Amino acid sequence: MPRLLDVSDDVRAEIGDDEADRLLAGENTPGGYDCTSCRTPGDAAQDRTSTVLFVGDETAVLAFAHAACLPSQVVQVAEDQLQGAVQAVTDAPAAPDLPTPAPGAEPAQGAAQAVLGVTSGLLLIAGELHPTLVIEPTGPISRPGAEANGGDDFLPLLREQGFTAVTELTEPPAVLPGWSVLLAMGQLHAVLQPGTGGAPSQVAWWQAHQPLVVTDGWRAAANKTHTVLVFAAPAGVIGRQPREDLLRDALDKAAVNGLLVAAAMPLAGT
Structure with a gap:
């Protein structure tokens, strides 16, 4: 019996028409599966099901x-992250207390060599x-092609990509079209931005070195609003705050000093 399966055009282009047709006919689709997002059981014969293709440098x-939970899509990830995601299916760690600071792997597209730190909180x-996700680089980020001169173009680069300046935290920022926050297998994997130059519909703007654990409270709030607020500040402005009240204080100070930008992004996953 045909499965209740969705194979997007991007996924079809990657796996080929023959394989996509076999999936849609139910030949290669497991009847039961663990959802790659929420990690609860699904049944392709009874539940509307999406195919999600994770593509690394050498592995798909x-x-x-x-x-x-997720639309059918292609998600570009680093090879080591892909291997970690595969392992996480059967070996997911327990969630720590929020906030959860962790280093990132990728700078903003076109930005200079700097690692982004990401803190999740409510x-x-x-x-x-x-x-909320708060993003802060470990050092100054220069504009592509610019000589290192001690300047920091992190916020101007983000504003050019659609982030808006925040002067006070009295209302949520506007939604940034084409961007989303990817939560897969119950863990935070990436912040996605629109693809360019023939790339898939979305590519990773930031990727976790390893899938980042969020608590049930954070995920419940995300499921309620279906939106994640993403704030960003230059290196050294926010710091790794051990409590959410201290994180809020640091964000308020950054906003007052004109050192904070933000965007709201749809949640991909649960």
């Missing part, structure tokens, strides 16, 4: 997700708790 892994804005 086809996974299945509830259609309500922030109270306009009377509602919002799942």
Whole structure:
């Protein structure tokens, strides 16, 4: 019996028409699967199901997700991250307390050589708790092609990509079209931006060295709003705050000093 399966055009282009047709006919699709996003059971014969293709430098892994959790898509990831994601299917760690600071792997597209640090937390804005990611590089980021002169173009580069300046945290930032936050297998994998130059529909702007664990509280808030707030500040402005109230204080100070930009992004996954 044909499966309730969605194979996007991007996934079809990667795996080929023959394989896509076999999947849609139910020949190569498992009846039961663990959703690559929420990690709960699914049944391709009964549940609307998406095919999600994780593509690394040398490896590609086809996974299945509830259609309500993830749309069918191709996700470009680093090879070591892909191997970590495969391992995480059967060996997911327990969630630590929020906030959860962890180093990132990729700078903003076109930015200079610097590692991004990401902290997840819950922030109270306009009377509602919002799942939040705070991104801060480990050092100054120069504009592509510019000579290193001690300047920092991190915020101008983000504003050029659609992030907006924040002067006070009284309301959530506007949604940035084409961007999203990827939560797969119950863990944070990447911040995705629109692809360019013939790339898939989205590519990773930031990737975790290893899938980043978020707590049930953070994920519950994200599932409620279906949106993640992403704040960014230059190196040394926010720091690794051990508590969410201290993180909020640091964000408020950065906003007052004109050193904070933000965007709201749809949540991909649960």
